[in-house]
Amino acid sequence: MKALKADLQAAGMEVTEELQVRFVPDEDALNGCEELGQRVARRIKGS
Numbered sequence: 001m002k003a004l005k006a007d008l009q010a011a012g013m014e015v016t017e018e019l020q021v022r023f024v025p026d027e028d029a030l031n032g033c034e035e036l037g038q039r040v041a042r043r044i045k046g047s
Contacts, residue, residue, distance in 0.1 A: 016043075
C-alpha cells in the first residue's frame with residue numbers, strides 16, 4: 001500500500017484516505033469501500 005500511495009502522489013494525485021482489506025471482505029469492509037467510493041465521487045464532482 002505504501003508503494004502505491006507513493007506512486008500516486010508522485011504522479012501528482014492527492015491521496016486523502018486509505019482503506020485496507022485483506023482476503024475476503026466482510027460486511028463492514030464492503031460498507032467502508034462503498035462509503036469511500038461515495039466520498040471520492042463527491043470530491044471529483046466538487047460538491
